[in-house]
Amino acid sequence: MLIQRIETDELVVGLYETYMAGMADVPAPLWQQPRFGAQVTEGSPGSRVEAWAVVEDGRVVAGYGLGFPHYDNPHLAGLFPLVVHPERRRRGLGTALLDHAVGRAREEGRTLLLGDTPVTGPGAAFAAARGWTVTVKEARRVLDLGKADWDGLARMTPGIDGYLLERWTGPAGEDLLPVLAATLDGMNDAPRDVGVEPARLPLERVRAGEERMPRAGEDCYNILARRASDGAPAGITRVFLDADRSTRWGYQGDTTVLKEHRGHRLGLALKLATLFWLREREPQIDRIVTWNAVSNRHMLAINEAMGYELLDEWHEWRLPL
Numbered sequence: 065m066l067i068q069r070i071e072t073d074e075l076v077v078g079l080y081e082t083y084m085a086g087m088a089d090v091p092a093p094l095w096q097q098p099r100f101g102a103q104v105t106e107g108s109p110g111s112r113v114e115a116w117a118v119v120e121d122g123r124v125v126a127g128y129g130l131g132f133p134h135y136d137n138p139h140l141a142g143l144f145p146l147v148v149h150p151e152r153r154r155r156g157l158g159t160a161l162l163d164h165a166v167g168r169a170r171e172e173g174r175t176l177l178l179g180d181t182p183v184t185g186p187g188a189a190f191a192a193a194r195g196w197t198v199t200v201k202e203a204r205r206v207l208d209l210g211k212a213d214w215d216g217l218a219r220m221t222p223g224i225d226g227y228l229l230e231r232w233t234g235p236a237g238e239d240l241l242p243v244l245a246a247t248l249d250g251m252n253d254a255p256r257d258v259g260v261e262p263a264r265l266p267l268e269r270v271r272a273g274e275e276r277m278p279r280a281g282e283d284c285y286n287i288l289a290r291r292a293s294d295g296a297p298a299g300i301t302r303v304f305l306d307a308d309r310s311t312r313w314g315y316q317g318d319t320t321v322l323k324e325h326r327g328h329r330l331g332l333a334l335k336l337a338t339l340f341w342l343r344e345r346e347p348q349i350d351r352i353v354t355w356n357a358v359s360n361r362h363m364l365a366i367n368e369a370m371g372y373e374l375l376d377e378w379h380e381w382r383l384p385l
């Protein structure tokens with residue numbers, strides 16, 4: 065079997081089609097092609113990536129992407145995706161690709177591999193069979209904006225004396241990069257695998273993430289909380305939309321309140337403000353999905369108070385190399 069490096073757009077599209085077929089039972093829209101393409105050709109901001117495929121009869125039937133962080137976590141490699149077309153499963157292709165990925169990770173000096181799967185189904189069965197263990201337990205929750213109790217949400221909106229909310233859409237401009245770096249650093253307080261170091265966020269990394277958005281087909285609604293007295297950044301939430309809006313879903317990401325500003329209900333205020341803003345500016349968006357570690361009780365309490373309902377559960381898996 066030939067496992068070949070993905071270096072052409074045609075193979076990226078082939079891997080995307082296999083990924084769409086392979087994940088068809090996941091209950092939410094999958095990544096659009098531009099986002100997937102950016103992930104397997106450019107990688108996450110702060111990671112270098114490579115992707116590999118098995119091609120049979122001119123068609124990608126399986127493949128994987130492997131990311132290597134370079135600002136932090138030089139011992140880590142992230143597998144996304146690892147996928148085998150449903151028609152070609154249980155013939156050892158997944159195992160061959162995983163062995164190849166492990167070999168590549170070792171060659172790069174990496175000692176820990178991480179990946180995600182839904183808690184049940186072939187991915188989880190495969191990971192368990194291949195010696196991975198579960199690390200972080202995660203869940204996605206969804207809010208149906210058509211059924212949301214908007215009056216209730218308005219009543220729930222807390223006063224946030226001493227803080228101001230600032231909004232922008234799209235990638236952050238140069239002037240906002242320092243506050244973005246400071247607030248995104250709060251994501252380091254979210255639960256993570258014991259072997260993962262905090263993310264380092266130099267401005268060049270944050271800038272690269274913002275500059276990637278149009279190439280990844282993403283739009284972004286951002287709300288930042290600042291302390292009114294001195295403008296210090298206190299928290300942020302972001303909702304990513306597919307630039308073509310075809311899925312009508314919004315993806316909440318990066319909600320964080322920095323330690324010294326916790327306890328003022330800023331998390332709830334930020335999330336509610338985003339909902340009302342989206343309702344006004346993007347009435348075609350009908351669902352917001354949010355992704356949390358199951359152990360992140362504060363965030364879950366906020367989401368449940370707002371009416372988010374469980375969509376599905378995921379596991380992050382680890383494989384020491």
Ligand SMILES: CC(C)(COP(=O)(O)OP(=O)(O)OC[C@H]1O[C@@H](n2cnc3c(N)ncnc32)[C@H](O)[C@@H]1OP(=O)(O)O)[C@@H](O)C(=O)NCCC(=O)NCCS
Nearest residue numbers: 146147148153154155156157158159179186187189190193
């Ligand atoms: C996970 C996936 C890549 C496995 O590909 P595959 O080519 O079928 O894997 P293999 O044939 O090498 O399977 C190896 C072992 O994993 C286990 N396994 C794989 N699929 C399984 C399933 N559906 N049910 C139970 N065990 C399964 C078995 O022990 C299997 O060995 P066996 O066939 O001798 O019993 C494929 O199912 C897939 O693309 N799933 C969707 C994407 C995904 O979840 N990726 C995982 C990211 S880590």
